[in-house]
Amino acid sequence: xxxxxxxxxxxxxxxxxxxxxxxxxxxxxxxxxxxxxxxxxxxxxxxxxxxxxxxxxxxxxxxxxxxxxxxxxxxxxxxxxxxxxxxxxxxxxxxxxxxxxxxxxxxxxxxxxxxxxxxxxxxxxxxxxxxxxxxxxxxxxxxxxxxxxxxxxxxxxxxxxxxxxxxxxxxxxxxxxxxxxxxxxxxxxxxxxxxxxxxxxxxxxxxxxxxxxxxxxxxxxxxxxxxxxxxxxxxxxxxxxxxxxxxxxxxxxxxxxxxxxxxxxxxxxxxxxxx
Amino acid sequence: xxxxxxxxxxxxxxxxxxxxxxxxxxxxxxxxxxxxxxxxxxxxxxxxxxxxxxxxxxxxxxxxxxxxxxxxxxxxxxxxxxxxxxxxxxxxxxxxxxxxxxxxxxxxxxxxxxxxxxxxxx
Numbered sequence: 001x002x003x004x005x006x007x008x009x010x011x012x013x014x015x016x017x018x019x020x021x022x023x024x025x026x027x028x029x030x031x032x033x034x035x036x037x038x039x040x041x042x043x044x045x046x047x048x049x050x051x052x053x054x055x056x057x058x059x060x061x062x063x064x065x066x067x068x069x070x071x072x073x074x075x076x077x078x079x080x081x082x083x084x085x086x087x088x089x090x091x092x093x094x095x096x097x098x099x100x101x102x103x104x105x106x107x108x109x110x111x112x113x114x115x116x117x118x119x120x121x122x123x124x125x126x127x128x129x130x131x132x133x134x135x136x137x138x139x140x141x142x143x144x145x146x147x148x149x150x151x152x153x154x155x156x157x158x159x160x161x162x163x164x165x166x167x168x169x170x171x172x173x174x175x176x177x178x179x180x181x182x183x184x185x186x187x188x189x190x191x192x193x194x195x196x197x198x199x200x201x202x203x204x205x206x207x208x209x210x211x212x213x214x215x216x217x218x219x220x221x222x223x224x225x226x227x228x229x230x231x232x233x234x235x236x237x238x239x240x241x242x243x244x245x246x247x248x249x250x251x252x253x254x255x256x257x258x259x260x261x262x263x264x265x266x267x268x269x270x271x272x273x274x275x
Numbered sequence: 276x277x278x279x280x281x282x283x284x285x286x287x288x289x290x291x292x293x294x295x296x297x298x299x300x301x302x303x304x305x306x307x308x309x310x311x312x313x314x315x316x317x318x319x320x321x322x323x324x325x326x327x328x329x330x331x332x333x334x335x336x337x338x339x340x341x342x343x344x345x346x347x348x349x350x351x352x353x354x355x356x357x358x359x360x361x362x363x364x365x366x367x368x369x370x371x372x373x374x375x376x377x378x379x380x381x382x383x384x385x386x387x388x389x390x391x392x393x394x395x396x397x
Contacts, residue, residue, distance in 0.1 A: 002315065003317075051356065055293060055355075056291075058287075058290055059290035059291035059294065060287070060291075062290065063284060067283070073383055076363075077385050080393075081389060084389070084393060135378075205290070206386065209356060209393065210389065212326070213393035214396065216321070216325070216326055217324065217397040219321060219322050219323035223317070224316055224318050224319045226352065228316070230297075230352070231301045231302060235298075
């Protein structure tokens with residue numbers, strides 16, 4: 001496979017991924033498998049590139065003060081353990097199962113978001129005691145609506161364990177699992193969509209590192225293939241990040257929905273046809 | 276009260292520095308390879324190793340004789356892998372020393388310990 005093709009394909013994946021608050025892996029893995037890369041290797045390469053995209057986008061969001069660091073660091077405890085478990089499962093899974101799981105996870109995320117599509121973000125009025133004890137609150141300047149938005153996060157007792165599950169999926173499928181993380185932040189913990197996508201970006205970096213360690217030790221990371229992919233995805237994601245802060249919360253959600261459904265159906269189809 | 280040190284600038288700075296230097300190394304390695312052998316993919320893979328050993332072997336290969344495109348590429352990946360780790364390390368120091376927040380110091384130390392375990396996993 002030529003360097004130019006790999007660079008091009010991965011920069012498109014990075015752009016789309018970052019705009020939707022995903023690490024880029026959900027776009028990258030299906031494309032790499034179409035180009036003939038074995039799914040386990042595609043997963044392993046993707047999870048390394050996910051470190052680059054999420055850290056790259058996170059660096060911009062964090063400095064713009066949109067990311068909630070405490071929410072991020074709290075939830076990381078759950079996702080990294082999940083990622084180690086998930087990646088270990090992936091090593092012993094069959095290819096077909098991985099395709100079906102990948103498609104299933106995307107489809108489930110899509111259905112949950114579709115059901116919620118007309119609901120604008122609703123602030124949490126009463127924060128539970130546990131979440132208050134965890135100091136889960138914050139504010140940021142929303143450029144799209146042109147004012148400062150204050151918010152509190154709730155139901156951390158539910159969000160934590162669910163994030164363990166998101167970590168398992170991330171490690172298992174080599175994606176940031178940003179889709180699931182954003183979903184948990186939005187629907188369970190009540191974070192505004194922009195805070196949830198940007199905080200998810202921060203969490204994804206360490207989660208992917210934990211997953212990478214498992215794939216590296218299994219010898220599945222191929223630096224020759226990974227190098228152009230990492231570079232392309234990161235450049236694409238950087239461009240996507242600059243666009244995200246300028247568009248409205250509803251637009252972000254709409255882009256996310258379109259990308260998810262296409263990829264979900266593609267992967268399920270491949271699982272059913274046997275890879 | 277806002278703490279004296281802006282944590283968000285520190286975390287953002289670490290992530291930016293890590294990713295940028297990794298991308299520069301990666302671009303240099305790929306460009307070097309490209310000019311030497313035309314537009315073909317780099318063709319090499321790694322045997323199973325821990326992140327720690329991987330980083331160590333890259334640093335060892337950094338000699339005037341040993342420097343080749345693939346050493347730069349490996350080094351780029353090593354820098355990338357260490358970036359989130361350093362970010363968590365900085366968070367521990369911040370919560371422990373600047374904000375003096377016991378709860379979050381414990382949380383970040385836990386994350387650091389799990390990541391340290393994964394660095395040596397093989």
